[in-house]
Amino acid sequence: MELSKNYIPASVEEKWYKHWLSKNYFSSEPDGRTPFTIVIPPPNVTGVLHMGHTLNETVQDILVRKARMSGFNACWVPGSDHASIATEAKVVEMLKREKGIDKDSLSREEFLNYAFEWKEKYGNIIYNQIAKLGCSVDWKRATFTMDDHYYKSVIKVFVDLYNQGLIYRGARMINWDPEARTALSDEEVDYKDVTGKLYFIKYKIENTEKTPGLEDHIVIATQRPETIMGDTAVCANPTDSRYSGLKGKKVFVPLINRAVPVIFDDYVDKEFGTGILKITPAHDINDYNIGLKFDLPVIETLNDDGTLSKAAQIHVGEDRFEARKKIVEELREQGLLVKEEEYTTRLGYSQRTNAVAEPKISTQWFLKMKELAPPALEAVMSGNIKIHPSERFDATYKYWLENLKDWCISRQLWWGQQIPAWYDRDGNLYVAENEEEANTIFREKYSASRDATFRQQKLRRDEDVLDTWFSSWLWPIEVFKGISQPGNKDINYYYPGSVLVTGQDIIFFWVARMIMSGMKFMGEKPFSDVYFTGMVRDKLGRKMSKQLGNSPDLLHLIHEYGADAVRFGIMISSPAGNDLLFDEGSLEQGKFFNNKLWNALKLIKMWHGKSEEEAQSEDIKKITQAAGSDHNTFAIQWFQNRLNEVNLEVDNLMNEFRLSEALKTIYSLIWDDFCSWYLEWIKPEFGKAIDKKVYQASIKFFEEVLQLLHPFMPFITEEIY
RNA sequence: GGGAGCAUAGCUCAGCUGGUUUAGAGCAUCUGCCUUACAAGCAGAGGGUCCGCGGUUCGAACCCGUGUGCUCCCACCA
Numbered sequence: 001m002e003l004s005k006n007y008i009p010a011s012v013e014e015k016w017y018k019h020w021l022s023k024n025y026f027s028s029e030p031d032g033r034t035p036f037t038i039v040i041p042p043p044n045v046t047g048v049l050h051m052g053h054t055l056n057e058t059v060q061d062i063l064v065r066k067a068r069m070s071g072f073n074a075c076w077v078p079g080s081d082h083a084s085i086a087t088e089a090k091v092v093e094m095l096k097r098e099k100g101i102d103k104d105s106l107s108r109e110e111f112l113n114y115a116f117e118w119k120e121k122y123g124n125i126i127y128n129q130i131a132k133l134g135c136s137v138d139w140k141r142a143t144f145t146m147d148d149h150y151y152k153s154v155i156k157v158f159v160d161l162y163n164q165g166l167i168y169r170g171a172r173m174i175n176w177d178p179e180a181r182t183a184l185s186d187e188e189v190d191y192k193d194v195t196g197k198l199y200f201i202k203y204k205i206e207n208t209e210k211t212p213g214l215e216d217h218i219v220i221a222t223q224r225p226e227t228i229m230g231d232t233a234v235c236a237n238p239t240d241s242r243y244s245g246l247k248g249k250k251v252f253v254p255l256i257n258r259a260v261p262v263i264f265d266d267y268v269d270k271e272f273g274t275g276i277l278k279i280t281p282a283h284d285i286n287d288y289n290i291g292l293k294f295d296l297p298v299i300e301t302l303n304d305d306g307t308l309s310k311a312a313q314i315h316v317g318e319d320r321f322e323a324r325k326k327i328v329e330e331l332r333e334q335g336l337l338v339k340e341e342e343y344t345t346r347l348g349y350s351q352r353t354n355a356v357a358e359p360k361i362s363t364q365w366f367l368k369m370k371e372l373a374p375p376a377l378e379a380v381m382s383g384n385i386k387i388h389p390s391e392r393f394d395a396t397y398k399y400w401l402e403n404l405k406d407w408c409i410s411r412q413l414w415w416g417q418q419i420p421a422w423y424d425r426d427g428n429l430y431v432a433e434n435e436e437e438a439n440t441i442f443r444e445k446y447s448a449s450r451d452a453t454f455r456q457q458k459l460r461r462d463e464d465v466l467d468t469w470f471s472s473w474l475w476p477i478e479v480f481k482g483i484s485q486p487g488n489k490d491i492n493y494y495y496p497g498s499v500l501v502t503g504q505d506i507i508f509f510w511v512a513r514m515i516m517s518g519m520k521f522m523g524e525k526p527f528s529d530v531y532f533t534g535m536v537r538d539k540l541g542r543k544m545s546k547q548l549g550n551s552p553d554l555l556h557l558i559h560e561y562g563a564d565a566v567r568f569g570i571m572i573s574s575p576a577g578n579d580l581l582f583d584e585g586s587l588e589q590g591k592f593f594n595n596k597l598w599n600a601l602k603l604i605k606m607w608h609g610k611s612e613e614e615a616q617s618e619d620i621k622k623i624t625q626a627a628g629s630d631h632n633t634f635a636i637q638w639f640q641n642r643l644n645e646v647n648l649e650v651d652n653l654m655n656e657f658r659l660s661e662a663l664k665t666i667y668s669l670i671w672d673d674f675c676s677w678y679l680e681w682i683k684p685e686f687g688k689a690i691d692k693k694v695y696q697a698s699i700k701f702f703e704e705v706l707q708l709l710h711p712f713m714p715f716i717t718e719e720i721y
Numbered sequence: 722g723g724g725a726g727c728a729u730a731g732c733u734c735a736g737c738u739g740g741u742u743u744a745g746a747g748c749a750u751c752u753g754c755c756u757u758a759c760a761a762g763c764a765g766a767g768g769g770u771c772c773g774c775g776g777u778u779c780g781a782a783c784c785c786g787u788g789u790g791c792u793c794c795c796a797c798c799a
Contacts, residue, residue: 003758005759006759006761007761191795191796198799220799221799222799223799224799235799267797267798268798268799269798269799272798272799273798273799274799276799277798277799278799279799280799284797284799285797286797286798286799287797287799288797289797345798345799346796359797391725391726392725392726393725395724395725396724396725396794396795399723399724399794399795400794400795403795403796504793504794505793505794507794508794535792535793537792572734572735572746572747573733573734573735573746573747579726579727579792579793580733580734581732581733581734582733583732583733583734583747583748585732585733585747585748585749586733586734586747586748588747588748588761589746589747589748589761591761592747592759592761592762593761594761595759595761595762596758596759596761596762598758598759598761599758599759599761599762600758600759601758602758602759603758603759604758605758606757606758653737656737658737660734660735661735661736661737664735664746667746668746675758675759676763679758683758
C-alpha cells in the first residue's frame with residue numbers, strides 16, 4: 001500500500017468513527033468488570049458547542065478511553081439539556097424574527113411544538129459535533145432532560161419533596177426578569193458595574209412651620225427616581241442628630257404627594273448620600289427587610305414587563321427607564337431635584353436575556369436548602385468526593401453551602417417540566433404526580449363539607465415550569481433511570497459515577513446540587529472526583545461567548561486541523577482549573593505531530609518488505625532483555641527502559657488528573673526519544689535490509705507508544721495501528 | 722466590602738511537596754540544509770534581573786512577608 005506524503009485526517013476520521021460504532025466499542029452493559037462511569041454535562045440545546053465544551057468533552061474522552069483500555073467497563077453517557085429559560089428565549093426570538101410570530105399569540109401547546117422542533121434541529125447539531133470530536137460515548141444511552149421518564153422523575157421528586165415539607169409556595173422577594181417575564185434564581189443574575197446617576201430629591205416635611213431650625217424639606221439620594229411612588233417611609237439613623245427633629249413626622253413623596261412616616265433604623269449609613277433613605281419595600285431587598293421590620297405597606301409600582309403599574313399613579317404603562325427620564329424632568333421643573341451625581345453601582349442582569357433584573361415580591365415555589373446542604377458539604381470536606389484542583393475550589397464550595405438561601409424553583413415559562421400543582425376555586429393547593437391524583441385528594445378533602453358542584457369543579461393547574469437545574473440536578477441518577485425505575489440493574493451497577501468533568505462556572509448551579517440530590521435520593525455521592533476545567537478565553541483574555549462571537553467554530557477547526565489536532569491543541573496547555581487563552585498555534589502543533597507519527601509509520605513500513613520472510617515467531621522480550629554488544633541491541637534496551645519509565649509516569653499523572661502533562665510526556669517520548677533518537681539510531685543504511693529482530697522490536701515499540709497516545713488522539717493512532 | 726487565582730523567552734504556556742535545570746516546550750526570529758520517514762522536517766543560533774522589594778535557607782522561579790498589575794467568585798449600602 002502506498003502511503004500519502006502527508007497525513008490527511010479527514011480521510012480517516014469518519015471511517016474510524018463509523019467503525020467503532022459498528023463494532024459497538026462505546027457501548028457498555030453491566031458485567032463482572034469494575035465500571036468506570038462518566039455522565040456528560042449535557043450541553044444546552046440552544047446552539048452549538050464552543051471551545052469550553054470541546055475542552056470538557058476531550059478531557060472526558062481521554063479518561064474514558066484510558067479506563068476502557070485499562071480493563072474497566074467504561075460507560076460515558078451523552079445527552080442534552082432542555083435549558084428552560086435559555087431555550088425558550090431563543091425560540092421566542094426565532095419565532096419573532098423568522099415567522100413574525102409573537103409568543104403571546106400562541107397557545108402553550110403550539111409554542112411547545114415549535115420548541116420541540118427547535119430541539120430536534122439543534123440537539124442533532126450538538127450530537128454531530130460530539131461525534132466529530134471522536135467522543136466515545138454510549139449513544140444508545142443518550143438522554144434528554146425532557147425525555148418521558150426524565151420528565152416524570154422530576155415531577156415525582158417535586159411531589160416527594162413537597163410531601164416532606166421541603167418544597168413550599170410563598171411570596172418572597174425574588175429576582176425578576178422583565179423581558180422573559182419570569183422569576184430567576186439568585187444564581188441566574190450576573191452583576192456588572194455600571195455608571196449611573198444618583199439623584200438628590202426634595203421630600204417636603206409636613207407642618208414645617210412647627211419645626212423650628214429645620215428646613216421645609218429633606219433631601220434623599222436615589223438611583224431609581226421612578227420608584228419613589230412606591231415609597232412607604234423614609235428612614236434615618238437613630239443616632240443622626242440632623243434628623244432627630246423628624247421623629248413622629250411625615251414627609252410627602254414628590255409628584256404624588258403621599259404622606260409617609262419617618263422611621264429610624266441603624267441600617268442607614270449616616271455617611272452615605274444625605275444620610276436618609278427612602279424605603280420602597282416592593283422594589284428593593286433591603287427596603288423589603290426594613291419594611292418587614294416596621295410593618296410597612298408594600299406598593300408595587302411596576303408590572304411584570306417592567307412598565308409602571310396603576311399603583312404608580314403616574315406614567316402608568318410606560319417602561320421603567322423611559323419613566324425615569326420623564327420623572328427626573330418633572331422633578332427638575334418643579335424644583336425638587338437638588339442635584340445629580342455620577343455614580344458607579346452594581347446592577348443585576350438576567351443571565352439569559354440581559355435585561356436588568358428587578359427585585360420583586362412574587363409568589364413562587366421554593367426548595368428549602370438547610371436540610372440538603374450538610375450531607376453535600378460533608379461529602380467534600382471528608383474527602384469522599386475529591387475536587388481537582390482542591391486547593392482552589394474547596395473553600396468556594398464550603399462558603400456557598402454554608403450560606404445557602406432557599407432555591408426559587410418556579411419559572412413563568414412554558415418550556416420545561418410543568419409544576420404538578422392544582423388549585424380549586426378557593427385557591428387551595430393540591431400537589432400530586434398527575435391530575436387524577438390531585439382530583440382524588442381534592443374530593444377526599446371535601447367529601448362531606450361542600451356541595452356537589454364545588455366538588456365536581458375542574459381544578460386549575462399551575463402554569464409555571466421548573467427551573468432547568470431542578471431537572472439537571474438529577475442527571476447522574478436519572479440517566480440510569482435511578483428515579484423512574486429505582487434499583488434497576490444499570491443504576492445499581494453504574495452509580496456512583498467516577499468523575500465529573502465540568503467548568504468551574506457551574507459549581508453552584510449544578511455540581512453542588514447534584515451532590516445534594518445524590519445524597520438525598522440515593523443516599524450516596526453521585527461521583528468520586530470532580531475535575532474542573534478552566535475557562536477557555538480568546539487571545540485578549542476574554543471569556544469565549546456567543547455574544548462576543550469570539551469562539552471559533554469547532555467543525556471548521558476540525559476541518560482545518562483534524563479532530564486529533566484539535567484535541568491535542570486544547571489539551572496540551574490546559575492544566576486542571578487553569579484558564580487557557582485559546583491559541584490556534586497549539587492546534588498547528590497537533591497537526592505537525594500527526595504528520596510526525598505518519599512519517600514514522602512510513603519509515604517502518606519501508607522496512608517491512610525487507611524483513612518480511614523472517615518476521616515471525618521471535619519473542620521480542622527475550623531479545624530486548626538479552627545482553628548484546630551490538631549497538632542496535634543497546635538502542636532497544638534503552639528505549640524499552642524509557643518506555644517503562646514513561647508508562648509509569650503517565651499512569652501517575654493521569655491518576656492525578658494532570659492530563660496536559662501526561663500528553664506532553666508522551667509527545668516528547670514519541671518525538672524526541674522514539675523518532676529522533678531510537679529510529680535514527682537503528683535506521684539501516686540506504687538499501688540495506690533491517691535486522692528482523694530490530695524490526696520486530698520497533699513494531700512493538702511503535703504499537704506501545706501509539707497505545708499510550710490513543711486516548712488523546714484516537715483517530716491517527718487507530719489508523720496507524 | 723470579603724475570598725481565590727495568576728504574573729517565567731516577542732506570543733501561548735510547562736516547571737508537582739525548594740538542590741542534575743548553566744531555567745524548558747511549541748509558535749515566532751536568525752543561519753545552514755528540499756540528506757531516499759517527515760521542509761508540517763533536520764542541524765544549529767539568538768532571546769529570560771523566572772513582576773518589584775525584603776526575609777528564611779548552605780542553596781529559591783519554587784517557601785514566608787510586602788508592594789504592584791491582571792483575572793475570577795461571593796456580598797443588600799440608597
